[in-house]
Amino acid sequence: MTPLARRTIRRASGFLASRTMTAEPFARMNRLAAAAPLMAAALALAGCAASEPPMTTLAPKSDLAQWIYDLMVEVTAWDALIFLIVVVAFTLAVFFFSTRVGEAAPPSSVASDLALEAAWTIGPALVVLMISIPTVRTIFRSQPPVPPAGSLEVKVIAHQWWWEFHYAGSGIATANELHIPVGRPIRLALQSADVIHSFWVPQLGGKRDVVPGQINELTLAARVAGTYVGQCAEFCGLSHANMRLRVIVESPEQFALWAKLQQAAPTALSAANAAASDGARIFANSPCTTCHRIDGVSKGALAPDLTHFASRTTLAAGILPNTPESVARWIANPGAVKPGAQMPPLGLGANQVSDLAAYLESLK
């Protein structure tokens, strides 16, 4: 063993021995280890159900999300390099350039070392530059001043607590589920009806704030078909966490088919479906018509358009699966599902609620 190695080991063991290890930190670590499975279970329960697609920025599925992901990788690589340099410098300083026990410290020359001062000014400036150049480049790339040629333009209106979508030029209006074709650029014009929200579908791109009194834009082209889950990302009141959305990316043919169905009148009621016919009468004579629009039935504009309600996979801003049971549960007491929801309970009987659910579920 070389004298240098011996000295290094002696110093390291002295350093560790100088740290007093009492029984208390070990006991705390044991308690933490015992609680780990419980904490893992709690985290799993607190997260989404297993059937929910993941909300992750680590599996980008659009050009915008890919640029942001690449930027993250690039900055992380620079950070890792800097971390490595700092660790090496720190190790050298502790083990090789420090004063030994009993030795007098050498006189400091730092105050007059111009080269050192220049180095620790220029070094951090270079780090900031290395990180800011790709960041600024990505910001400009993600916000083209004019929509790319052939863009699909959609007006997005954020409400407490749901999302409204209007497709420019086609008259299509829907809520909480945005259908887009794969490969085609999408230009979202984001507006708010009340407070500040934030549009965020992690696999399709970064957050964009939705601010009252102005239009913010988001441009992206999805690269892979699928269903991507999103969430309002700016605290906007009691049910902020219940303000979810889905983006359904489909082939151009599937999208065209969906658009055609959305533009058509709602499906005619089948005479055989007595519950739905009763539900239609209940709807037409209820206060529902003040807020909800159903083509040919009502003109409300304060709440989601229900013309093709049954074509959506979820309701109540993505909280519940679109089943007759969920619809009945929602109508019976919206506030119990989405605290603070502006839709009031209508005080209907159980039969009326289930008829209304049958009617809504017939609106394909």
Ligand code: CUA
């Ligand atoms: Cu809308 Cu949070």
